[in-house]
Amino acid sequence: MFVHQVNDEISLRLVDLGDVGELFKLTDESREHLRAWLPWLDRTKTQKDTEEYIKFSKKLYAENKGMNTIVLYKGDMAGVAGFNEIDWDNRIAYIGYWLGEQYTGKGIMTRVAGALTDYAFNGLGMNKVDIRAAEFNIGSRAIPERLGFKQEGRIRSSEFLYDHYVDHIVYGMLKDEWKGYEL
Template identity: 50%
Template sequence: MFEYKIDEELSLKMIDHQDAEELFDLSDRSRDHIRTWLPWINFTKEVEDTRNYIKMCLRRFAENDGLTVCILYHGKIAGVVDFHEMDKKNNVTSIGYWMGDEYKGRGLLTRACRVLCHYAFEELGMNRIEIRAASKNIKSRGVPERLGFKQEGVIRQAALLYDEYTDHVVYGILKEEWRKKEAHI
């Protein structure tokens, strides 16, 4: 499977069926951490659930409607980043992500998202990328903030999370803004 090397310790690879056990193990070890913001973990109870998730990701890729990549840190799966809600008519996409508990705080998500933003703008022809994060999820919000996304607003009560509504902060960046920012790095 294709792997994109970012640097000596970090690379991205498209999710594949062979990743099911390692990805399930990572999510299972990170269950308490993930559960705080992402309720899908409660429905991921066995490797077969992860296999079904991978099938969905590969189907979306085959239909040209998404791309899910594993973040590899020293060759081990550390998390997942994906494009979802790809709107080809308007050249807009959004990025979602999660990181295994033992890999937090190393800047891996920011570095991976930087590569995916470049790919979306320069290879896929996107004009806008959006990232949404729960308003109280400060670590997740830090990713778009470090990448130069602009906070565009708050969607009140955007998601029902364990019987409580959660607000989402919406971040966006345009191709022209990205290119200006990248030119100064």
Template identity: 60%
Template sequence: MFVHKIDEDLSLKLIELRDGERIFELTNNSREYLREWLPWLDTTIKIEDTIEYIKMCLKGFAENKSLSTVILFKGNIVGVAGFNSINWSNNTAYIGYWLGEGYQGNGIMTRVAKALTDYAFTELKLNKVEIRAAVGNKKSRRIPERLAFVNEGCIRRAEWLYDHYVDHVVYGILADEWIK
């Protein structure tokens, strides 16, 4: 099983079916907060929806196409992060993440994104890591900016959020830039 310790308080663990109840609880408790920027809240209404999501994540991991982990902060699941997809043809990983509302402001997600980027370059030997965030999602955008990712541009109307489109900013960093 994949476990990656980041520091004394923080680690990443491959998502498992037994995490379903906690992930659903975390989703439910942060539903309105997360709904502002995540498109899947209205289709995650019962624990079975979360279990189906986890099964999809495990299938992606088994096929070497993605890596979905739970974020453990002081031993508790506080969010989900990982490589939503890995494009082996282009040696690029795409980081995605979300954190429960009550865990914001602890620097968790910056450390997680840094650890995932390190892992992509040192263990997976990839060439590039991308993070995409809605233009208006300042908190999410600060993460790649803190980590010196390059703003590579904007994709117009990149995502449908319930009743409107949002543009995405694409951030990227190359292996040789990260190592420096």
């Protein structure tokens, strides 16, 4: 099983069916916070929905097409982060992430995204890492900006959030630009 120690307080491990209850609870407790920027909250109403997400994630990993991990902060489940997609033909890894509301503002996700970027380049041999965030999701956009990603463009009406479309801002980092990150 994939486990990656980010620093003394943060680690990542593959999502597993044993996480269903705790992951659903974290999602449910942060539902309104997450709903502002994530389109799947209304489709995640029961533990069974979370179980289906985990099964899908495990299938992606088994097929070498993605990797979703649980973010552990001081031993507690804090959120999910990973590669929503791995494009082996073009050597691009697409990072996605979210944190439970009580874990935001601590620098956790910047460290996690930095560790995932480093792993994409040095562990998977990727040439590029892509992070996308809604235009007005300032918190999520700050993460690639802090890590030195370049803003590459905008995808108009990229995602439907319940009753409206949002544009996505695309950030990219190339392997030869990556300087690493500070823990």
